[in-house]
Amino acid sequence: MTETIPVPSRLALSFKARREELNLTQEDVASRVTALLTPPGKLTQQVYAAFEKGRSQSTRYAPAIAKALDLPIEVLEEEWASAAPAESSRRPILANAKYIEEPIALWGDEPPFGDVVEVPMLKEIALSDGSGQMSVVEQGKVKLGFSKSALLSMDIDIANVVCITVSGNSMEPVIPDGGRAGVDRGRTEVRDGDIFAINHDGQLRVKVLYRTPRGGLRMRSFNRDEHPDEEYSAEGIRSENIEIIGRVFWYSVLR
CATH class of the missing domain: 2.10.109.10 (Umud Fragment, subunit A)
Structure with a gap:
């Protein structure tokens, strides 16, 4: 069985290059981001490493990481724009839910079935x-x-x-x-x-x-x-x- 090697996203590569430019460790970045978050929010070194190495392809901490690395917000916009599919390549939008036409009945203390x-x-x-x-x-x-x-x-x-x-x-x-x-x-x-x-x-x-x-x-x-x-x-x-x-x-x- 061939092991799949994770490929970092362009944003992850940008973060890594900036981190190395500032001579920071992954732990340093995680600590800086945690300091920017509202408690009990926390970014661990393991989670940041997973994103930087490509095991995770996205992170909700991207804006905070960019700020901790003193990168302009335009970096995020450019990377996200490059990852977005072109209009012509997008799949058609298909519904995956429907309304329940019957009225919803609420149970009392006992369910409507005996078993x-x-x-x-x-x-x-x-x-x-x-x-x-x-x-x-x-x-x-x-x-x-x-x-x-x-x-x-x-x-x-x-x-x-x-x-x-x-x-x-x-x-x-x-x-x-x-x-x-x-x-x-x-x-x-x-x-x-x-x-x-x-x-x-x-x-x-x-x-x-x-x-x-x-x-x-x-x-x-x-x-x-x-x-x-x-x-x-x-x-x-x-x-x-x-x-x-x-x-x-x-x-x-x-x-």
Whole structure:
């Protein structure tokens, strides 16, 4: 399997050239940018390095990086303009949604169907031995917004279903902080590009997974600007105590 070498964007190359001209390290740039951001905003050296090396092709911190490197804002405008497709080469705009014509009915305390699904909730808890280690356990139950028959139609065994709450911004904009997700513990075989819940040494995580050669694993976040890919060899999976809990088959978000 041939490894793809990342190619930095023109903007990343401009930032790197300016950084080297000023004799700054990547850590220096990250610190300067962080000082310009409103707390708790922060740019880490790892995130900046991922952009500069081409592992990330864009960054929302570009204006702040330009300011930290004392580059004129025109540099951003020129680079973005050069990356924009010509009018003649743009794809036709196609709709990917439609209005729901039926009126929306609100539930009361009880859902409109009798066979509502109630499943365990997974949470992280600290072990009682004082070691500071975390463990992922079932704690309480939650009702999901669909019926048992709907799960059966998806070939999902209700006994394998658990619910989790996603925290942090790594999976934004698809699953933002506070979003809930349903996990099928009966499906742990990795399908490249699918979303899975993971027990990572006692930490409950949600990531897009990809298989890598010789039994390895790549974890990907939707917010790749701030959360670069993580890669683990087969040995790394064992030493990091990484366990795939199951496939995320449903998630719900209120914005």
